[in-house]
Amino acid sequence: MxxxxxVEAYTGVVREVTIxxxxxxxxxxxxxxxxxxxxxQGSNPNPVKFALEILDMKPEDWPEHAVEPFxxxxxxxxSWAKKCRGFAVDAVSLFLMSTDPAVKNAPADKAAALARExxxxxxxxxxxxGSGDEKKDVEVLSKVAEVCDGMxxxxxxxxxxxxxxxxxxxLDHGHTAIAQSPLDIxxxxxxxxxxxxxxxxxxxxxDPLSSALxxxxxxxxxxxxxxxxxxxxxxxxxxxxxxIANLGGECWKTKQAKENKKQxxxxxxxxxxxxxxxxxxxxxxxxxxxxKLIKETxxxx
Amino acid sequence: xxxxxxxxxxxxxxxxxxxxxGFPTCFAFAMKLASGGATVDKCPYLSEEVKAKLVDLxxxxxxxxxxxxxxxxxxxxxEEVIYRHEKTFVHSPGIALLISDxxxxxxxxxxxxxxxxxxxxxxxVNLKANLLTLHFAxxxxxxxLALVKKVYNSTxxxxxxxxxxxxxxxxxxxxxxDRHPLLYPITxxxxxxxxxxxxxxxxxVGLRGESVEQLIPxxxxxxxxxxxxxxxxxxxxxxxxxxxxxxxIRKAALKQGFRPLGYPTIAFPAFMAxxxxxxxxxxxxxxxxxxxxxxFSDFDKYSLxxxxxxxxxxxxxxxxxxxxxxxxxxxxxxxxSSPVLVTSNWALTYFLVSSAVEAAKVPAYICVKDAxxxxxxxxxxxxxxxxxxxxxxIKKCGIENKVKHxxxxxxxxxxxxxxxxxxxxxxxxxVIIGPRETTxxxxxxxxxAKQLKx
Numbered sequence: 001m002x003x004x005x006x007v008e009a010y011t012g013v014v015r016e017v018t019i020x021x022x023x024x025x026x027x028x029x030x031x032x033x034x035x036x037x038x039x040x041q042g043s044n045p046n047p048v049k050f051a052l053e054i055l056d057m058k059p060e061d062w063p064e065h066a067v068e069p070f071x072x073x074x075x076x077x078x079s080w081a082k083k084c085r086g087f088a089v090d091a092v093s094l095f096l097m098s099t100d101p102a103v104k105n106a107p108a109d110k111a112a113a114l115a116r117e118x119x120x121x122x123x124x125x126x127x128x129x130g131s132g133d134e135k136k137d138v139e140v141l142s143k144v145a146e147v148c149d150g151m152x153x154x155x156x157x158x159x160x161x162x163x164x165x166x167x168x169x170x171l172d173h174g175h176t177a178i179a180q181s182p183l184d185i186x187x188x189x190x191x192x193x194x195x196x197x198x199x200x201x202x203x204x205x206x207d208p209l210s211s212a213l214x215x216x217x218x219x220x221x222x223x224x225x226x227x228x229x230x231x232x233x234x235x236x237x238x239x240x241x242x243x244i245a246n247l248g249g250e251c252w253k254t255k256q257a258k259e260n261k262k263q264x265x266x267x268x269x270x271x272x273x274x275x276x277x278x279x280x281x282x283x284x285x286x287x288x289x290x291x292k293l294i295k296e297t298x299x300x301x
Numbered sequence: 302x303x304x305x306x307x308x309x310x311x312x313x314x315x316x317x318x319x320x321x322x323g324f325p326t327c328f329a330f331a332m333k334l335a336s337g338g339a340t341v342d343k344c345p346y347l348s349e350e351v352k353a354k355l356v357d358l359x360x361x362x363x364x365x366x367x368x369x370x371x372x373x374x375x376x377x378x379x380e381e382v383i384y385r386h387e388k389t390f391v392h393s394p395g396i397a398l399l400i401s402d403x404x405x406x407x408x409x410x411x412x413x414x415x416x417x418x419x420x421x422x423x424x425x426v427n428l429k430a431n432l433l434t435l436h437f438a439x440x441x442x443x444x445x446l447a448l449v450k451k452v453y454n455s456t457x458x459x460x461x462x463x464x465x466x467x468x469x470x471x472x473x474x475x476x477x478x479d480r481h482p483l484l485y486p487i488t489x490x491x492x493x494x495x496x497x498x499x500x501x502x503x504x505x506v507g508l509r510g511e512s513v514e515q516l517i518p519x520x521x522x523x524x525x526x527x528x529x530x531x532x533x534x535x536x537x538x539x540x541x542x543x544x545x546x547x548x549x550i551r552k553a554a555l556k557q558g559f560r561p562l563g564y565p566t567i568a569f570p571a572f573m574a575x576x577x578x579x580x581x582x583x584x585x586x587x588x589x590x591x592x593x594x595x596x597f598s599d600f601d602k603y604s605l606x607x608x609x610x611x612x613x614x615x616x617x618x619x620x621x622x623x624x625x626x627x628x629x630x631x632x633x634x635x636x637x638s639s640p641v642l643v644t645s646n647w648a649l650t651y652f653l654v655s656s657a658v659e660a661a662k663v664p665a666y667i668c669v670k671d672a673x674x675x676x677x678x679x680x681x682x683x684x685x686x687x688x689x690x691x692x693x694x695i696k697k698c699g700i701e702n703k704v705k706h707x708x709x710x711x712x713x714x715x716x717x718x719x720x721x722x723x724x725x726x727x728x729x730x731x732v733i734i735g736p737r738e739t740t741x742x743x744x745x746x747x748x749x750a751k752q753l754k755x
Contacts, residue, residue: 184679187682213614218617226384253740263607273586297583
């Protein structure tokens with residue numbers, strides 16, 4: 001029996017999306033191979049990227065071992081963002097937690113001013129996540145887009161419920177959008193189809209929602225794997241966007257991550273590595289040590 | 302690669318409707334063979350040659366291999382799909398702890414203790430590692446054999462034996478042969494010498510090559526010798542090579558129907574990473590990427606738990622969401638003034654809500670609505686957790702006879718169903734919007750309970 005190594009050549013190409021401006025810019029996506037399948041025909045010009053998350057308020061429920069790397073700057077988002085640079089991040093992700101009506105209901109203009117200040121203080125692109133409250137986010141994310149006009153931030157979550165208003169603000173002010181839908185391939189495609197009618201698809205990044213290990217991780221894993229395959233293998237235009245896996249917060253709110261530092265690093269690390277192997281193009285992590293571990297694991301030769 | 306009934310029928314006698322196989326026609330028999338509902342030996346008219354060919358064609362594309370015996374037997378292989386979303390993964394990988402004969406007595410004791418005692422209850426299942434790997438590294442045959450004896454006598458775990466020296470390997474095998482140990486490595490260099498020794502007392506064999514291709518002549522040779530319980534190690538040295546090699550083997554077996562690579566695989570994070578955490582991460586990647594047995598140099602409570610949860614997650618059948626029964630559940634000993642919460646019936650959702658309520662130390666009722674095993678938000682989006690349907694469930698589940706008050710807590714993520722739900726309950730219940738995350742239940746529940754009591 002003759003053996004021929006199965007080498008695949010696919011026709012779909014994930015759109016290459018640029019976030020940030022000038023020398024602060026970063027490209028994600030652009031691949032026509034499955035994750036780390038460098039043995040197939042094709043390439044990934046922009047290997048997986050890593051961001052660390054920062055909050056716009058002092059975190060209340062983080063375990064000490066997650067606060068530790070940032071303990072001197074944890075109350076000051078601008079210094080916190082700058083400190084991320086020391087951990088070789090490709091981007092910083094700012095979470096506007098305090099704007100959540102259920103948290104502090106902080107006003108939109110304050111959040112937007114902070115986003116601008118953080119974006120200017122760092123030399124990597126900024127990702128901005130609103131609280132996820134679909135009504136408040138219209139106000140907050142539109143303001144962020146306006147105040148940071150032209151900086152090409154990656155802004156989300158753009159949801160089925162608010163894509164028209166938020167999408168328009170993101171587009172008008174020259175940013176890139178995170179289209180988020182709850183762990184379902186049909187909802188995900190439907191949102192991309194709707195959003196693409198008013199928004200250029202090459203400025204959309206997909207957030208399929210990332211669940212933590214033990215708390216639904218397998219759903220995110222299989223969904224991301226499917227989205228990537230439908231894009232790359234069957235060339236479905238509405239899934240050929242890069243994927244963001246925002247998993248740090250989900251992992252560190254688990255009891256298992258909180259009760260032991262090394263267990264926490266592995267909780268976040270295994271979730272991250274799984275979603276990376278499934279096809280995520282950019283990962284948002286919380287702990288800088290996880291970032292280092294993952295990078296060294298995939299770069300080992 | 303499964304063969305179609307229409308292909309099989311061409312190989313059957315097909316001359317007379319003899320019905321000796323128990324089926325009305327050869328075609329009916331062929332269809333049964335293809336679907337696994339009958340075996341080839343039912344037809345008395347097949348030549349030995351055709352019979353053997355059919356058995357081979359009908360065998361699962363990835364051989365089932367059993368390491369260990371009795372309750373602790375680890376079965377791997379028999380997988381049917383490349384990606385879990387295509388159907389499901391079937392036999393979750395064996396997780397093995399390595400003991401070298403260079404380790405001192407205390408270290409050995411400690412590891413034996415770990416394999417016995419590190420167990421974790423998780424959403425109704427008990428998670429544990431299930432194999433021990435014994436590595437001949439000291440150069441002292443007697444020392445290694447003493448270790449094998451010790452492990453054999455003091456545990457009933459499945460055993461993997463590693464020795465580059467064939468004499469030592471088979472001597473160790475003879476100690477624990479009834480445990481059905483895996484012998485590793487058999488290589489290009491020693492396969493001819495090894496074959497007669499393996500056949501003395503058949504147990505599974507691990508083949509090591511320097512590439513996927515190098516394994517092919519070895520598996521063919523062993524199969525011809527009647528040795529078929531094989532496990533493959535393509536010699537991957539890092540994560541990228543591992544993904545390449547595991548992908549090639551899996552696709553060769555399932556997509557190309559290439560029999561010589563239709564075997565489970567073994568992977569050695571123990572030899573691939575220096576740092577303990579990175580070793581676990583590499584191991585977790587092997588769980589995603591199809592390794593059937595994964596060997597670690599060491600692990601502890603904090604590192605084994607995430608790995609085993611990862612294995613459970615990836616080997617959960619995606620076609621059947623883990624769901625709990627639709628009804629109201631009692632947490633603690635609730636009474637007529639205890640809080641009532643409603644949520645969806647995804648097992649994980651229920652597990653999170655009930656453990657949060659338990660931790661809050663407030664007895665309560667959790668009404669679990671059948672949402673086809675979806676989480677709350679997904680269920681709502683799919684129309685399985687609408688105000689109307691939740692209302693119908695609350696009315697019929699019997700909770701109205703258990704509590705005097707009429708206050709119902711809904712998950713914060715579906716705050717929007719409040720109005721519709723109150724209407725569906727004929728405005729007899731007040732719907733209270735609960736926390737968005739289960740982590741908020743601890744702060745939320747005591748206040749509500751106090752209010753209901755007062």
